[in-house]
Amino acid sequence: MHRxxxxxxxxGGLSAARALxxxxxxxxxxxxRNFHTFQPLLYEVATAGLDSGDVAxxxxxxxxxxxxxxxxxxxxxxxxxxxxxxxxxxTSPLPFDSVIVASGATAKFFGIPGASEHSHxxxxxxxxxxxxxxxxxxxxxxxxxPDSVADGALTFVVVGGxxxxxxxxxxxxxxxxxxxxxxxxxxxxxxxxxxxxxxxDRLLVPFKESAASYAALTLEGRGVELELGxxxxxxxxxxxxxxDGTRIPTRTVVWAGGVTVEGTVASRxxxxxxxxxxxxxxxDLSLTEHEGAYAVGDAAAVPWRDGPSExxxxxxxxxxxAIQSGGHAARQILNQVEDRPTAPFHYRDKGIMATIGRxxxxxxxxxxxxxxxxxxxxxxxxxxxxxxxxxxxxxxxLVNWSWRYLSWGSGPRVIVGEESDGADLLSDRPxx
Amino acid sequence: MHRxxxxxxxxGGLSAARALxxxxxxxxxxxxRNFHTFQPLLYEVATAGLDSGDVAxxxxxxxxxxxxxxxxxxxxxxxxxxxxxxxxxxTSPLPFDSVIVASGATAKFFGIPGASEHSHxxxxxxxxxxxxxxxxxxxxxxxxxPDSVADGALTFVVVGGxxxxxxxxxxxxxxxxxxxxxxxxxxxxxxxxxxxxxxxDRLLVPFKESAASYAALTLEGRGVELELGxxxxxxxxxxxxxxDGTRIPTRTVVWAGGVTVEGTVASRxxxxxxxxxxxxxxxDLSLTEHEGAYAVGDAAAVPWRDGPSExxxxxxxxxxxAIQSGGHAARQILNQVEDRPTAPFHYRDKGIMATIGRxxxxxxxxxxxxxxxxxxxxxxxxxxxxxxxxxxxxxxxLVNWSWRYLSWGSGPRVIVGEESDGADLLSDRPxx
Numbered sequence: 001m002h003r004x005x006x007x008x009x010x011x012g013g014l015s016a017a018r019a020l021x022x023x024x025x026x027x028x029x030x031x032x033r034n035f036h037t038f039q040p041l042l043y044e045v046a047t048a049g050l051d052s053g054d055v056a057x058x059x060x061x062x063x064x065x066x067x068x069x070x071x072x073x074x075x076x077x078x079x080x081x082x083x084x085x086x087x088x089x090x091t092s093p094l095p096f097d098s099v100i101v102a103s104g105a106t107a108k109f110f111g112i113p114g115a116s117e118h119s120h121x122x123x124x125x126x127x128x129x130x131x132x133x134x135x136x137x138x139x140x141x142x143x144x145x146p147d148s149v150a151d152g153a154l155t156f157v158v159v160g161g162x163x164x165x166x167x168x169x170x171x172x173x174x175x176x177x178x179x180x181x182x183x184x185x186x187x188x189x190x191x192x193x194x195x196x197x198x199x200x201d202r203l204l205v206p207f208k209e210s211a212a213s214y215a216a217l218t219l220e221g222r223g224v225e226l227e228l229g230x231x232x233x234x235x236x237x238x239x240x241x242x243x244d245g246t247r248i249p250t251r252t253v254v255w256a257g258g259v260t261v262e263g264t265v266a267s268r269x270x271x272x273x274x275x276x277x278x279x280x281x282x283x284d285l286s287l288t289e290h291e292g293a294y295a296v297g298d299a300a301a302v303p304w305r306d307g308p309s310e311x312x313x314x315x316x317x318x319x320x321x322a323i324q325s326g327g328h329a330a331r332q333i334l335n336q337v338e339d340r341p342t343a344p345f346h347y348r349d350k351g352i353m354a355t356i357g358r359x360x361x362x363x364x365x366x367x368x369x370x371x372x373x374x375x376x377x378x379x380x381x382x383x384x385x386x387x388x389x390x391x392x393x394x395x396x397x398l399v400n401w402s403w404r405y406l407s408w409g410s411g412p413r414v415i416v417g418e419e420s421d422g423a424d425l426l427s428d429r430p431x432x
Numbered sequence: 433m434h435r436x437x438x439x440x441x442x443x444g445g446l447s448a449a450r451a452l453x454x455x456x457x458x459x460x461x462x463x464x465r466n467f468h469t470f471q472p473l474l475y476e477v478a479t480a481g482l483d484s485g486d487v488a489x490x491x492x493x494x495x496x497x498x499x500x501x502x503x504x505x506x507x508x509x510x511x512x513x514x515x516x517x518x519x520x521x522x523t524s525p526l527p528f529d530s531v532i533v534a535s536g537a538t539a540k541f542f543g544i545p546g547a548s549e550h551s552h553x554x555x556x557x558x559x560x561x562x563x564x565x566x567x568x569x570x571x572x573x574x575x576x577x578p579d580s581v582a583d584g585a586l587t588f589v590v591v592g593g594x595x596x597x598x599x600x601x602x603x604x605x606x607x608x609x610x611x612x613x614x615x616x617x618x619x620x621x622x623x624x625x626x627x628x629x630x631x632x633d634r635l636l637v638p639f640k641e642s643a644a645s646y647a648a649l650t651l652e653g654r655g656v657e658l659e660l661g662x663x664x665x666x667x668x669x670x671x672x673x674x675x676d677g678t679r680i681p682t683r684t685v686v687w688a689g690g691v692t693v694e695g696t697v698a699s700r701x702x703x704x705x706x707x708x709x710x711x712x713x714x715x716d717l718s719l720t721e722h723e724g725a726y727a728v729g730d731a732a733a734v735p736w737r738d739g740p741s742e743x744x745x746x747x748x749x750x751x752x753x754a755i756q757s758g759g760h761a762a763r764q765i766l767n768q769v770e771d772r773p774t775a776p777f778h779y780r781d782k783g784i785m786a787t788i789g790r791x792x793x794x795x796x797x798x799x800x801x802x803x804x805x806x807x808x809x810x811x812x813x814x815x816x817x818x819x820x821x822x823x824x825x826x827x828x829x830l831v832n833w834s835w836r837y838l839s840w841g842s843g844p845r846v847i848v849g850e851e852s853d854g855a856d857l858l859s860d861r862p863x864x
Contacts, residue, residue, distance in 0.1 A: 034568065035846040053483035053844040060615035061845065071616065073572040073847075091576050125848065136466065140505040144523050183492035184503065392835045396828050403824045412485040413493065414467040415505075416557065 001026040001068075002337045004330075005086045005096040007076050007265065009036050009059045011319045012102035012297025014389075015326030021066040023334055028094050030086065032075040034059060037125050038388055040319060041397075043164060045128035046120075046254075047171035048136065048413040049404060052129050054397050057389040076103065078268045081290055098292040098333045101266055101279060102326055105298040105317060108260035108276065114235035115159075119253035122164060131254065133417040135172070138251055139179055140415075142187050152249035154192040157240050159232055160256035161198030162205065163354040166215055168254050169196050170357035173222040175413075183413065194224045195248060197240070201229040204362075206316065206352055211362045211370045218356045232257075259298065259317060266299040274301040274314075283344035285329045292336070294329035297322030304347050315347050319387070324348060355380045358405060433458040434769045436762075437518045437528040439508050439697065441468050441491045443751045444534035444729025446821075447758030453498040455766055460526050462518065464507040466491060469557050470820055472751060473829075475596060477560035478552075478686075479603035480568065480845040481836060484561050486829050489821040508535065510700045513722055530724040530765045533698055533711060534758055537730040537749060540692035540708065546667035547591075551685035554596060563686065565849040567604070570683055571611055572847075574619050584681035586624040589672050591664050592688035593630030594637065595786040598647055600686050601628050602789035605654040607845075615845065626656045627680060629672070633661040636794075638748065638784055643794045643802045650788045664689075691730065691749060698731040706733040706746075715776035717761045724768070726761035729754030736779050747779050751819070756780060787812045790837060 002025045006013045009031040017029045035056040044050040063069040074088040079101075085093035107121030120131040141153045154176075158169045176192040179185045196203070196219070203219075203226070204212040216226060231243040239249040261267060262277035271287050272280040278301035280288050285302065287293040296302065302315040302325050315321040325345060332342040353376070355361035361377040364370045371379060381401065388394050400412075434457045438445045441463040449461045467488040476482040495501040506520040511533075517525035539553030552563040573585045588604050590597045608624040611617045628635070628651070635651075635658070636644040648658060663675040671681040693699060694709035703719050704712040710733035712720050717732065719725040728734065734747040734757050747753040757777060764774040785808070787793035793809040796802045803811060813833065820826050832844075 033847065034572065051483055051485035052848060053485065053846060056844070056846045056848070058615070058845040060611075060617070064614045064616040066616075069616075072576065073569075074576065129848070137505075140466065144504065144506065182496045183490070184496040184498075184501075185492070392832065395831045395835070399827045399831055400824065403827065412488070413490040414485060414488045415465065416484060416488070416561070 002097045002333075003095060004028070004098045004100065004333055005030065005094045006100045006102060007086060008102040008104055008297075008299075009033070009071075010039070010102060010104050010297060011322035012104075012299075012326035013100065014059075014062065015323045016100045016102060016296065016330040017063065017069050019327045019330035020334070021063070021069055023068070025068065025098075025333065025337060027069040028072050028096075029059065029063070029069065030072040030074055030076055030088070030094060031059060032073075033125075034071075034073050035125075036062070036389055038393075039123070040384060041388070042122050042125065042128040043167045043171055045125065046122055046131040046135070046168065047175045048132050049171060049174075050397060050400055051412040052125055054393055054400065055128075055388075056125055057393055061390070076265050078265065079270075079290075079293075081270065084292075096292075098336070099294070100326070100329050100333070101269065101287075101293065101295040101299055102297050102322070103265045103299045105259035105261050105276075106264050107255050108258045108262075109255070110257065112232055112234060115232070115253075115255065115257075118235045118237050119159065119255040121255040122168065123259065129416065133415045134252060135175070136413060136415050139183075139185055139187075141251075143185055146187065149187065149191050150249070152239055152251050154187060155248060155250040156192075156194045156252045156254065157248055157250045158194065158196045158254045158256055159198075159240075160258065161196050161200065161203040161226070161228065162256060162258075163352075165196055165198070165254075165256035166203055166219065166354050166356060168256060169194050169219055169224045170222065170355065170360070173219075173224055174357050178413075190223075192223075195227055195250075196224060197227045197230055197232055197242065199229065199231045203228070204354060207354070207362060207364050208368065208370060211364055211372065214372050215354065215356055215362060218360045222357065261299050264299065266295070271295075278314075284332050284342040285325055285345050286332070286342065292333075294332065296325035296329050300325065302347065303345065305344070306346070318352070320350055321347060353380050353383065434529045434765075435527060436460070436530045436532065436765055437462065437526045438532045438534060439518060440534040440536055440729075440731075441465070441503075442471070442534060442536050442729060443754035444536075444731075444758035445532065446491075446494065447755045448532045448534060448728065448762040449495065449501050451759045451762035452766070453495070453501055455500070457500065457530075457765065457769060459501040460504050460528075461491065461495070461501065462504040462506055462508055462520070462526060463491060464505075465557075466503075466505050467557075468494070468821055470825075471555070472816060473820070474554050474557065474560040475599045475603055477557065478554055478563040478567070478600065479607045480564050481603060481606075482829060482832055483844040484557055486825055486832065487560075487820075488557055489825055493822070508697050510697065511702075511722075511725075513702065516724075528724075530768070531726070532758070532761050532765070533701065533719075533725065533727040533731055534729050534754070535697045535731045537691035537693050537708075538696050539687050540690045540694075541687070542689070544664055544666060547664070547685075547687065547689075550667045550669050551591065551687040553687040554600065555691065561848065565847045567607070567684060568845060568847050571615075571617055571619075573683075575617055578619065581619065581623050582681070584671055584683050586619060587680060587682040588624075588626045588684045588686065589680055589682045590626065590628045590686045590688055591630075591672075592690065593628050593632065593635040593658070593660065594688060594690075595784070597628055597630070597686075597688035598635055598651065598786055598788060600688060601626050601651055601656045602654065602787065602792070605651075605656055606789050610845075622655075624655075627659055627682075628656060629659045629662055629664055629674065631661065631663045635660070636786060639786070639794060639796050640800065640802060643796055643804065646804050647786065647788055647794060650792045654789065693731050696731065698727070703727075710746075716764050716774040717757055717777050718764070718774065724765075726764065728757035728761045732757065734779065735777065737776070738778070750784070752782055753779060785812050785815065
């Protein structure tokens, strides 16, 4: 039986494995986590809107009854192209006839001093939980020591004005509202600052100008400050410095400044890469240099043949691209197994969405139509529920959202990180 | 205004604080966690039946709108009886006129060599999450290295045959069933061993003999082995040794062997203590040696005036005692503030319950009536939902239970602990 190894159980890997259920291949999907993470809702975990389990789904529960798909819980160290094996940390390698690399990306810090040490990316569930604990601890700091406001305990800097940055900023504003209104925190809501920094002079670049202005106005209406046209020069434990010399005292920097494949397992494959380390692939998504190997999702420079402009001939690193490219690569392996020619990948653009918070989201369709406000928000809620993996998770998220939006009061605002001995309440250890 | 400090936000502290909402006192409740833990369901978190957020409730959400109750997130180091202040780690102390000590207990290891280093207690949410991650990792070990079964990777030893031990053992049996049936683990279910060890010759001592035999038979019917009349002599990373010299290779020892107040903050109060370090209190729950100070719940030797026998003149360390004694202490403080005499505490026994798993639980009423089987189980589910703090948590737990018991398939079987680099998959670091 033709052996397929899929590296990574994100949107790309999961979609590939699903396309191979019941087919004449023997599939092993390997991941260093035993769960799939629904990344589009990580910002809700980070801002205590959802619980971490709500956006995590055990991989084994998806494939447990699929006779030809096995899960392997291990960390991939590379690929031995000669022996045709995926090598794993501390355990025996996985031999393959075909391999699909769906190993994703990681936060890109652009070499900005202090950024990787002192800011919170938002790409993994661990990132999200760590940010939530950190933010909630800052609120407790202020409650115990009101003068810590001057040190930036209530200042939250979000680097990056793309969808993730906008979503985090909007959700942080709601979290501060709730903290004052429902949680008995005694600080003045207006002393809480949320600042979005982006080098470009507008938010949400993939969206139309009108949608971006709506987002900017809505955020500002909710008390979020926008520092557009500014780069971050450095980050430290006590604040950030912008390129014009402005120093913003803050204890919390959220890094939504972009991702890179460099430094991930994909950069250890002896394969050709493009900008940001994305693996170069042929039109059918096979690697240009290794046979029987495909790359999909964030890890790959997935070609976009009908991209909107000359500059957009590579697909964006979003869930839809991962889902579609994962399925495509799986089908090409079946084509090869059954001696059919492989087909080029066509990305079917379904539009893009971003939410700013309660009753405010934007959805932009491929034809340029933009839906915004409550209607956009309801569409956003519905689509995310639809795509969330697992009926239990869908039901639990629905309960959480309903409660929150009907009562304003609820939410898992729980600090689950290591139990502090109190001494480090005001002096978090560096996170890495 | 009369200042009351409540140390601990478990059942006792929460109940005391609630009784003081809107009363002519100024209350501060202090805890090293920012959430209340619903301990009776910790075993479900430990066995991946519930998510950790389902049994945790943010303390601030309970008192956020109560004008006279404030939460303080800090670790208590002791009480300065001269200055009448509760001292905190790394931050300013809390002055009080009255104090209620509701600081709970901790696992008791009886000085058994290796027990505290190599076993998993089940008293805090961190304990439960850590045990869940540990158990799920053992299943993955076996999947990657089937020969690790011989080293006890699939052997789970539960020390203690009280309610917690019985509940964990029953839930572990269900977890193994689900792992084989739904999660695609390839081990033989019969190679999974769950062994309950207890020095007494029967389970569930507070229950009647007939209820205990029902529990024993049910557990055995579900594949759980009982080693009754045996003490654990030592615990190591590779197994446990019993007092008759039997060595059981295992990687997982669950410690349900009892609790003690020794070593907790209550033992640093310069107050008189009884067996297991429980604080000695007068009939009205005030400390025998310090004025304006009360002790309640697990931390105190709460008197049981109408206890069933001469040996039972001290209440058991269970949720009902904590809830009732917490409320009582609060009311005595109000009596003092309003110059009324204090009243002695009367424990109102509402009966005891334990669950063995799906459709099997026992409920024993104070008059000795025992309800068991499906009826006992439904009563158990209903009562736990009723007592669970917070409507959102109730709703989410209801969804989780319904899904699980209707589909058998679902459950948050997610390893959320630090992302392993793979190398330590087979060599967990010692937990403390």
